[in-house]
Amino acid sequence: MPVRLYDSASRQTTDLVPVVPGRVSIYHCGLTVQGPPHLGHIRKEVVFDVLRRWLERAGYEVSIVANVTDIDDKIIAKGAEQGRPWYAVAYENERALHAAYEVLGCTPPTYEPRATGHVPEMIEMMQTLIERGHAYPADDDSGDVYFDVRSWPAYGELSNQKVDDMQAAEDAPPEGKRDARDFALWKGHKPGDPESASWPTPWGRGRPGWHLECSAMAAKYLGHEFDIHGGGLDLRFPHHENELAQSTAAGQAFARRWMHNAMLNLGGAKMSKSVGNTLAVSEVVKRFPAIAVRYYLLAAHYRSIIEYSEEALAETAVAFERIAGFVTRAAELVGPGEPGDVPAEFAAAMDDDLSVPAALAALNGVIHRGNGQLNSGNESGLAATLAEVRGMLDVLGVDPLSPVWAGQQNASGTDAALDSLIGDLLGQRATARADKDFAAADRVRDQLMAAGIEIEDTPHGPRWSVKGL
Secondary structure (H helix, E strand, C coil): CCCEEEECCCCEEEECCCCECCEEEEEECCCECCCCCEHHHHHHHHHHHHHHHHHHHCCCEEEEEECEECCCHHHHHHHHHHCCCHHHHHHHHHHHHHHHHHHCCCCCCCECCEHHHCHHHHHHHHHHHHHCCCEEECCCCCCCEEECHHHCCCCCCCCCCCHHHCCCCCCCCCCCCCCCCCEEEEEECCCCCCHHHCECCCCCCEEECHHHHHHHHHHHHHCCEEEEEEEEHHHHHHHHHHHHHHHHHCCCCEEEEEEEECCEEECCEECCCCCCCCCEHHHHHHHCCHHHHHHHHHHCCCCCCEEECHHHHHHHHHHHHHHHHHHHHHHHHHCCCCCCCCCHHHHHHHHECCCHHHHHHHHHHHHHHHHHHHHHCCHHHHHHHHHHHHHHHHHHCCCCCCHHHHHHHHCCCHHHHHHHHHHHHHHHHHHHHHCCCHHHHHHHHHHHHHCCEEEEEECCEEEEEECCC
16 A cells, blocks of 8 residues: 655645655754754654654655754844854754754654755855746845745645735835735844854845745755655744745745644643743653653644643553553563564554554554463464564654663663662562561562552562553
């Protein structure tokens, strides 16, 4: 069955037909590094990481480009507020983004270009647009360059809007524009701006507009036509609409398909820095296991809104611990083996526009079978089931036996130390039970329970887990 994906432009789910057979090229908009990433940002990273994993499992060679917007009004303002160079703010938050990739098990992009490294490509694109009659330098000597939206009849096709119904573009004041809806390709250097935040152009010193950056970088690394352009749904307009207009007006075919993930909301509103309702990834993973946070972000369909709550994340963490518990128990009995082929039901769900909820239903069905094999001691059947389960979890990036997660668990040595201490106590409990000193055995159990450690007696010996995880 071919991989079928929803296209936000055509609003249809169709077969993926790559520009180059056997290869899939993807560009998704990365972070504007004005601050560290929150869960709303990183949901997109998890979604496209799962897409990449599934396409690679399906046999495709996948190239992913995700930019870093490291020059922006807000970054410059943050630098001024903090008394630091704007580029120091950008770099600090870029490193935080990479840390969030790592802690949530996301494979880094194939390439991650910075906007500031691609000014020549942007200037070249502006020159092409001006020559074709689709852009113009402002007539007020400001150094601004604008895209003329009325020169491009298809403008509004991605977001299904008409120009006359649109609000004025908010990325630059209307002075110097032919139409208030025209958007900035380039922003001229203003008094008080850091000199380091400007580059020379034929129209004066300045810096890039947000939309131009992505068009220039996508074309450089993926060519004038590529397979998938993606990002959060909030980027569809104006950012992606503007990218599409300026790239196609410059003579490029641009993206064959647009994929947008829905928002992660907090208190009924989109999680964003501007309204202050953010949850930094670095803080959330202090309260919940990182692997469970990733599972929470991928469990809903990528086009469905997630309404965040601590209670929902805690429930998801418990649900995932049951999955991880099966994997651990099975591996102890038959060995970890390797991730295997996924069942047909799982594959069909993933081929159907990454329908992860249906894929998880298939996963849980296989785990139910595996628990029966565990209880009956069917080791040969259990080994095959474990391989299937690990194969599915590997596609989702949440295989607890993967070196990615094992490395995190062992990074500080805390888990090993805890396991050693609890193991000693369980040994004392076993000795007391063998001596029929049940009061002493119960004291050990009660001591562990008081510390938040749950004990499960199994045919293969006692197991422990942290309560609520």
